[in-house]
Amino acid sequence: xxxxxxxxxxxxxxxxxxxxxxxxxxxxxxxxxxxxxxxxxxxxxxxxxxxxxxxxxxxxxxxxxxxxxxxxxxxxxxxxxxxxxxxxxxxxxxxxxxxxxxxxxxxxxxxxxxxxxxxxxxxxxxxxxxxxxxxxxxxxxxxxxxxxxxxxxxxxxxxxxxxxxxxxxxxxxxxxxxxxxxxxxxxxxxxxxxxxxxxxxxxxxxxxxxxxxxxxxxxxxxxxxxxxxxxxxxxxxxxxxxxxxxxxxxxxxxxxxxxxxxxxxxxxxxxxxxxxxxxxxxxxxxxxxxxxxxxxxxxxxxxxxxxxxxxxxxxxxxxxxxxxxxxxxxxxxxxxxxxxxxxxxxxxxxxxxxxxxxxxxxxxxxxxxxxxxxxxxxxxxxxxxxxxxxxxxxxxxxxxxxxxxxxxxxxxxxxxxxxxxxxxxxxxxxxxxxxxxxxxxxxxxxxxxxxxxxxxxxxxxxxxxxxxxxxxxxxxxxxxxxxxxxxxxxxxxxxxxxxxxxxxxxxxxxxxxxxxxxxxxxxxxxxxxxxxxxxxxxxxxxxxxxxxxxxxxxxxxxxxxxxx
Amino acid sequence: xxxxxxxxxxxxxxxxxxxxxxxxxxxxxxxxxxxxxxxxxxxxxxxxxxxxxxxxxxxxxxxxxxxxxxxxxxxxxxxxxxxxxxxxxxxxxxxxxxxxxxxxxxxxxxxxxxxxxxxxxxxxxxxxxxxxxxxxxx
Numbered sequence: 001x002x003x004x005x006x007x008x009x010x011x012x013x014x015x016x017x018x019x020x021x022x023x024x025x026x027x028x029x030x031x032x033x034x035x036x037x038x039x040x041x042x043x044x045x046x047x048x049x050x051x052x053x054x055x056x057x058x059x060x061x062x063x064x065x066x067x068x069x070x071x072x073x074x075x076x077x078x079x080x081x082x083x084x085x086x087x088x089x090x091x092x093x094x095x096x097x098x099x100x101x102x103x104x105x106x107x108x109x110x111x112x113x114x115x116x117x118x119x120x121x122x123x124x125x126x127x128x129x130x131x132x133x134x135x136x137x138x139x140x141x142x143x144x145x146x147x148x149x150x151x152x153x154x155x156x157x158x159x160x161x162x163x164x165x166x167x168x169x170x171x172x173x174x175x176x177x178x179x180x181x182x183x184x185x186x187x188x189x190x191x192x193x194x195x196x197x198x199x200x201x202x203x204x205x206x207x208x209x210x211x212x213x214x215x216x217x218x219x220x221x222x223x224x225x226x227x228x229x230x231x232x233x234x235x236x237x238x239x240x241x242x243x244x245x246x247x248x249x250x251x252x253x254x255x256x257x258x259x260x261x262x263x264x265x266x267x268x269x270x271x272x273x274x275x276x277x278x279x280x281x282x283x284x285x286x287x288x289x290x291x292x293x294x295x296x297x298x299x300x301x302x303x304x305x306x307x308x309x310x311x312x313x314x315x316x317x318x319x320x321x322x323x324x325x326x327x328x329x330x331x332x333x334x335x336x337x338x339x340x341x342x343x344x345x346x347x348x349x350x351x352x353x354x355x356x357x358x359x360x361x362x363x364x365x366x367x368x369x370x371x372x373x374x375x376x377x378x379x380x381x382x383x384x385x386x387x388x389x390x391x392x393x394x395x396x397x398x399x400x401x402x403x404x405x406x407x408x409x410x411x412x413x414x415x416x417x418x419x420x421x422x423x424x425x426x427x428x429x430x431x432x433x434x435x436x437x438x439x440x441x442x443x444x445x446x447x448x449x450x451x452x453x454x455x456x457x458x459x460x461x462x463x464x465x466x467x468x469x470x471x472x473x474x475x476x477x478x479x480x481x482x483x484x485x486x487x488x489x490x491x492x493x494x495x496x497x498x499x500x501x502x503x504x505x506x507x508x509x510x511x512x513x514x515x516x517x518x519x520x521x522x523x524x525x526x527x528x529x530x531x532x533x534x535x536x537x538x539x540x541x542x543x544x545x546x547x548x549x550x551x552x553x554x555x556x557x558x559x560x561x562x563x564x
Numbered sequence: 565x566x567x568x569x570x571x572x573x574x575x576x577x578x579x580x581x582x583x584x585x586x587x588x589x590x591x592x593x594x595x596x597x598x599x600x601x602x603x604x605x606x607x608x609x610x611x612x613x614x615x616x617x618x619x620x621x622x623x624x625x626x627x628x629x630x631x632x633x634x635x636x637x638x639x640x641x642x643x644x645x646x647x648x649x650x651x652x653x654x655x656x657x658x659x660x661x662x663x664x665x666x667x668x669x670x671x672x673x674x675x676x677x678x679x680x681x682x683x684x685x686x687x688x689x690x691x692x693x694x695x696x697x698x699x700x701x702x
Binding site: 212238240241245252253255460464467468473476478498 | 616617618621692696
């Protein structure tokens with residue numbers, strides 16, 4: 001009998017064509033089961049400055065599964081452009097073979113089958129191996145972390161980010177910027193930044209809300225390869241809106257385009273020959289910023305969790321997208337001469353955990369950080385027969401499970417789960433451990449509320465979130481996905497303005513249209529309001545999974561999408 | 565009926581977002597501009613309005629306006645029940661022609677600034693400021 005995996009292998013062997021781009025070769029090697037660490041790390045060292053970019057690790061210290069989105073719709077000027085291509089369109093643009101290692105790393109199709117072949121991705125010990133290899137090649141390579149580092153796991157939650165701080169210090173990070181970091185609360189952030197980090201915490205757009213003065217260092221100058229390199233930090237612009245502002249009440253953020261132009265001028269005046277923006281804006285915001293603010297050579301993008309195998313050029317600015325959850329590391333070699341960047345050499349390195357050897361020192365540190373929580377992490381709560389994933393514009397099976405848990409455990413008509421982009425995947429046939437549940441839920445405002453909302457209010461909520469995702473101007477987008485809904489279906493026309501996108505809201509248990517004036521019982525989690533009451537969401541999910549034993553998620557057809 | 569803390573919070577939220585959809589400029593905005601300009605035509609350029617794209621708190625939104633050479637700058641919140649925010653006057657000895665303030669916005673709307681220049685001409689600019697429920701950033 002020929003298994004699904006064998007079938008894919010045969011398909012690969014029969015296909016003789018290999019793409020012209022660098023990673024085309026990996027496809028062939030992987031199909032022959034001979035992909036090696038040298039293949040992944042091989043790089044023709046060039047120029048005089050090397051940047052290493054990691055971002056949005058979301059506290060994942062161990063290798064995980066992570067499925068890329070099926071739906072990642074671009075609007076306005078971003079429509080149909082990277083990173084808003086998925087599946088076959090993505091493979092076609094970047095010349096990636098179906099079933100290849102890079103197909104597994106960068107697209108969603110056949111994820112469960114390919115996961116069996118290519119294994120888990122990421123892991124701080126594998127990343128350490130890659131960083132050390134690059135630094136063996138170029139000892140003064142700059143390692144830059146785009147943020148969303150201290151949140152997303154049980155261990156980061158329990159240790160208030162300490163495990164991640166220790167690991168990033170050991171990894172030798174040179175500078176970082178931020179987003180979810182602030183959900184640890186301003187006191188803890190201050191403690192870490194002032195006393196514990198071995199490197200600067202940059203944010204040119206973070207201001208004191210009362211005095212409207214810069215609150216953090218905007219940039220750091222580095223001398224590398226005999227030239228001055230400025231690294232400017234840009235934190236997530238919508239921090240007090242998308243996350244609880246009461247956790248950092250004295251700070252103001254925003255895109256602050258004029259401020260960025262001033263800082264770029266300031267570093268140029270101070271002698272910077274290469275200007276690098278370490279950004280947590282999100283890809284489309286950075287694309288607009290690059291078009292409007294001249295003088296930035298490289299933007300290391302983050303927040304929206306996109307991974308692109310090639311730089312995207314806007315004017316003279318190279319946009320780099322390095323994925324999330326430790327799945328990728330980007331390497332850039334810059335040729336900086338006569339006060340400007342003459343050339344850029346780039347590679348998106350997928351961290352295949354079965355191919356890249358773990359670094360022993362980092363592996364020991366990670367195990368030490370996890371040791372106090374080992375029994376708690378490893379407890380098996382249930383099993384899944386379905387692929388559990390979150391990433392995608394409208395719904396993911398993890399959120400379907402969370403919404404089911406909210407509907408049943410909290411006896412609600414309708415469930416809401418936020419459109420976060422973080423959360424590792426689980427492949428069919430997996431145990432669901434407590435660690436897995438926390439990987440999809442761990443954060444500092446987890447209370448699962450139960451309340452009443454009118455149909456009219458529910459409509460306003462959906463319209464508001466939809467505009468945060470589909471406003472044609474990226475400066476009005478917050479970079480999350482659509483709020484996930486359980487117990488209710490709706491139709492969304494992406495091309496319409498706010499207030500007109502959402503129609504046909506339907507209560508699934510009765511099949512009736514939502515009545516604007518009627519009141520419904522709604523359960524949800526991650527409210528940004530201070531004082532929200534209810535059990536933490538991980539307890540709700542755990543008790544649901546224990547009760548059902550084995551998770552089976554039916555395909556979710558409750559959201560009709562048009563106008564894309 | 566008794567209100568729990570949770571009910572109160574949710575009701576507060578409901579009251580805030582009832583007017584969350586974009587607010588259109590009202591006739592009183594046009595009237596205010598006409599009164600300021602005396603009906604003269606209004607150009608563009610030479611005036612800068614700095615405002616956040618999305619308000620962090622709709623009750624206190626920081627904005628600043630600047631128009632080199634202006635004798636007065638009027639600011640209007642076109643979607644507020646009363647659009648009038650204020651008019652800044654600059655005397656002949658003014659070192660700079662800019663002003664900063666914080667304004668309250670009833671919902672997503674355009675904020676408009678109109679400057680009267682020394683030669684008696686007028687220029688105008690505007691910025692859309694979004695007021696949102698938020699809470700779902702990735």
